Amino acid sequence: MLAADTPSALSDLDTYREGGFFFASPTGVLVAEDAGTPAPERLAPGSVLVGALPFRPDRPARLTVPALVRRGAALHTVALPASPTPGGRWLDQRTDATAYTDGVARALRHMADGDLNKVVLARALDLTAAEPIDVRQVLAALAARDPHGYTFATDLGGSTLIGTSPELLVRRTGTAVVSNPLAGSRPRSTDPEQDGRNATELLVSTKDQREHALVVQAIADGLAPFCRRLDVPSTPELLPTRTMWHLSTRVTGELRSGETTSLDLASALHPTPAVCGVPVEAARSLIGEVEPFDRGYYTGVVGWTDDRGDGEWVVAIRCGEVADRTLRLYAGAGVVPGSTPAAELAETSAKFRTFLGALGLKESA
Numbered sequence: 001m002l003a004a005d006t007p008s009a010l011s012d013l014d015t016y017r018e019g020g021f022f023f024a025s026p027t028g029v030l031v032a033e034d035a036g037t038p039a040p041e042r043l044a045p046g047s048v049l050v051g052a053l054p055f056r057p058d059r060p061a062r063l064t065v066p067a068l069v070r071r072g073a074a075l076h077t078v079a080l081p082a083s084p085t086p087g088g089r090w091l092d093q094r095t096d097a098t099a100y101t102d103g104v105a106r107a108l109r110h111m112a113d114g115d116l117n118k119v120v121l122a123r124a125l126d127l128t129a130a131e132p133i134d135v136r137q138v139l140a141a142l143a144a145r146d147p148h149g150y151t152f153a154t155d156l157g158g159s160t161l162i163g164t165s166p167e168l169l170v171r172r173t174g175t176a177v178v179s180n181p182l183a184g185s186r187p188r189s190t191d192p193e194q195d196g197r198n199a200t201e202l203l204v205s206t207k208d209q210r211e212h213a214l215v216v217q218a219i220a221d222g223l224a225p226f227c228r229r230l231d232v233p234s235t236p237e238l239l240p241t242r243t244m245w246h247l248s249t250r251v252t253g254e255l256r257s258g259e260t261t262s263l264d265l266a267s268a269l270h271p272t273p274a275v276c277g278v279p280v281e282a283a284r285s286l287i288g289e290v291e292p293f294d295r296g297y298y299t300g301v302v303g304w305t306d307d308r309g310d311g312e313w314v315v316a317i318r319c320g321e322v323a324d325r326t327l328r329l330y331a332g333a334g335v336v337p338g339s340t341p342a343a344e345l346a347e348t349s350a351k352f353r354t355f356l357g358a359l360g361l362k363e364s365a
């Protein structure tokens with residue numbers, strides 16, 4: 001059931017409890033205090049389905065219908081505390097950079113053989129804290145650093161997926177549909193001139209344009225059967241986050257049928273080549289062979305759908321999984337012909353900074 005709108009985002013953040021669900025988007029905040037009951041076939045009037053889909057289709061979805069859902073104002077429209085940094089000491093940081101560059105080199109050989117056009121390869125970074133990690137504090141820090149992003153926390157049963165994604169997989173409002181695929185990246189720089197050069201370099205890079213175009217094509221192909229009108233801009237724009245520049249294309253459409261829910265659309269689009277690759281099966285199998293960890297819900301989908309079918313689902317990136325004193329962060333980069341292992345490694349290090357910065361950790365990964 002839905003509760004009345006709450007007046008401030010601070011109180012929305014305050015109502016989140018570990019084990020529940022939090023989702024902030026540029027259009028509003030949705031908080032569920034308990035994990036709820038498993039998702040039924042059809043939602044009762046006034047109820048909302050929340051949760052996450054995994055990266056791999058053979059893993060279980062974690063979707064529930066909470067007893068009570070609160071909705072509040074978008075974080076960028078209200079006063080938030082200035083970037084609070086979660087307390088606590090971090091004891092350990094581990095990642096395997098060589099395994100990653102070896103994996104990229106292997107992907108490039110597959111591309112040279114003509115088996116693959118694109119694959120997104122990821123790294124995990126394991127952090128251990130001296131005390132149990134305060135998920136609410138981490139969530140508040142992520143939200144305060146990027147009030148325009150999609151900040152989320154969702155229960156995985158014994159752990160929490162938490163992050164701040166820049167990438168909207170799909171939003172449905174009535175028959176209006178929006179998807180905002182991102183692919184192609186450069187780091188932000190604190191030096192304004194360097195920052196501008198990074199942005200320009202990204203915009204004119206043919207390698208990044210190709211990497212981006214594959215995602216836009218997959219989104220257009222995935223939405224087309226559901227839409228009577230689809231508008232796909234022919235050239236990408238730059239989208240800045242606090243830590244990264246991305247190539248971005250905002251795809252809009254109008255559904256043929258009001259029966260198609262936002263979760264139907266998210267399921268049809270997932271996994272896009274922003275997280276998996278082209279062809280999908282070849283990319284997914286290379287990811288399974290090369291990455292020395294299970295992605296779980298990283299590069300899955302997180303969001304909500306209401307009883308009318310409206311909702312928002314984002315690509316689960318710039319995120320990590322918290323369990324007690326451990327936090328596993330993930331970052332991936334799209335590999336296409338023209339990629340180099342060193343540049344993709346550097347890109348994943350830059351992406352880790354989104355989360356590390358919120359924790360007050362400056363170390364490069």
Ligand SMILES: C=C(O[C@H]1C=CC=C(C(=O)O)[C@@H]1O)C(=O)O
Nearest residue numbers: 183184185274317331332333334
């Ligand atoms: C897979 C990730 O980012 C994706 C989304 C935007 C840009 C990407 C890129 O340029 O490679 C990735 O496809 C990640 O952040 O872990």
